[in-house]
Amino acid sequence: MRNRRASRRGTALAVVAALLAAAGCSAARSGDARPRSGTEHRTIRPVAGCSTASWTDPADLAADRAPARCAPRAPAARPLAQRRKLTIVTGTLSAEYVAPLQVAVDKGEFKAEGLDVTLRVLPTPDALPLLAKGDVDALWAAPEAAVMNGVRGGFDIKWVAGNFSPDPASKSGLWVKLADGESTARVRMADRTMGTMIGKGSVIAYPMQRALARHGGGLDEIRYQQLGSADVLTALQNGGVDSAWLLDPVWRRVDGERGYAFLGGQPLGEPLGGMLYGPALLQDDVDAGVALLRAYIRTVDTYFTGDYKKDPDFVAYLAKLLKTDPTVLESTPSLRMDWEIRSNTVARLQSAYRAQGVAEGTDLPESETVDRALYEEAVGHVP
Structure with missing residues (x-):
């Protein structure tokens, strides 16, 4: 041992x-055999x-899937x-x-x-x-x-x-400050700056990729600005960044406010x-x-x-x-x-x-x- x-x-x-x-x-991938489980x-x-x-099929990605329970x-x-x-x-x-x-x-x-x-x-x-x-x-x-x-x-x-x-009612995720003439249905994310606490390499890259694809952008087409937890919302509100990944309960501060749009969050049931x-x-x-x-x-x-x-x-x-x-x-x-x-x-x-x-x-x-x-x-x- x-x-x-x-x-x-x-x-x-x-x-x-x-x-x-x-x-x-x-890191360079090792050529050695990996330990058996x-x-x-x-x-x-x-x-x-x-x-x-107490078990659900891992292939079930339905948004309304009931989580396993004993x-x-x-x-x-x-x-x-x-x-x-x-x-x-x-x-x-x-x-x-x-x-x-x-x-x-x-x-x-x-x-x-x-x-x-x-x-x-x-x-x-x-x-x-x-x-x-x-x-x-x-x-x-x-x-x-x-x-x-x-x-x-x-x-x-x-x-x-x-x-x-997340619960379907949650709006934790990608929020954007709409430019003049933009609406929730017509947002172009390419070339925008996004404020985030974590930066690149976080699992939020996956739901961000999905949201950006629906709004004319990609993970390689936006500029990232890593900020402290207390600064992300302030930067979005003050124009320091024009989009941000807002967590619970911060998104409540802009939910329903004119000029802001929620573009998507973590996939339901995953x-x-x-x-x-x-x-x-x-x-x-x-x-x-x-x-x-x-x-x-x-x-x-x-x-x-x-x-x-x-x-x-x-x-x-x-x-x-x-x-x-x-x-x-x-x-x-x-x-x-x-x-x-x-x-x-x-x-x-x-x-x-x-x-x-x-x-x-x-x-x-x-x-x-x-x-x-x-x-x-x-x-x-x-x-």
Whole structure:
């Protein structure tokens, strides 16, 4: 075990510099065979409370697809023989999409599995080499360009569970300030400047690509201006940029205002982020990896089914946990929490990264970037 981890650390360290050098530079793809998944040949047993509704066909991209669900309190905890300390890294602890992790910690769902989980805040580029070396166990983020480039360079990292898709009423996404004579039906995006907190290489490149294609532009035809979270809306309102990607609840400030148009957001029914595992949970301790997802899924099934914001007490509880104002949470629709990963999402993401010029080489196949086996085992689904 020690030699295997040492070997992985050597591989990871060899590509750290390439991964962190720039978002637009992909690491050279290793010619070595990639590690086989530790989930192979594991026995999957039926799980009480998880029926056929606990799994949906990954190829189903219908906007009105009901997300997979087990009964509340299911799947039941199956404590590990020995307690395990795990660290999950996330870019923030205050965003609503992190709420299931916060609730799982607060309600003892991880502890019920024999897991002592610590949530740690760290930007994704800084967390990736730590995840690949096994210094942290999981990353709550997204398969961004940096992740794809890291895998291409040799990192043993896979996307193992989804996080959410938006409510149809949400207008989180691409907003434009209309020029004279423009209307929502006639917007030309080519040559415009877009304000964004994340810049190139984020998963929002995929929904941006879809929205721009409908409005006479492309990812390579707009100018990006990376701004702080407090500056994106101000720049759009003051003319510093003429379009912007506005997140919850910021878009509420321009919704219904004359002169602004919403062009599109994240596809309905298709999570673009969630849980990423490195070798520690993909290879060395798969039992703990399944247990972590089992606790996450149970938390979603128990606390985040349907419109969870209809319960004012739960909204108040979430606001306290996320350290935000309850009225801020109530101002936007509930997220559709969803642990599943759709087919070919990573292919669509990589297409957008190439269009932005932040990825090189051929696309990585799902077999090297996605592993659905852990959540399938957690709910008792046999593929």
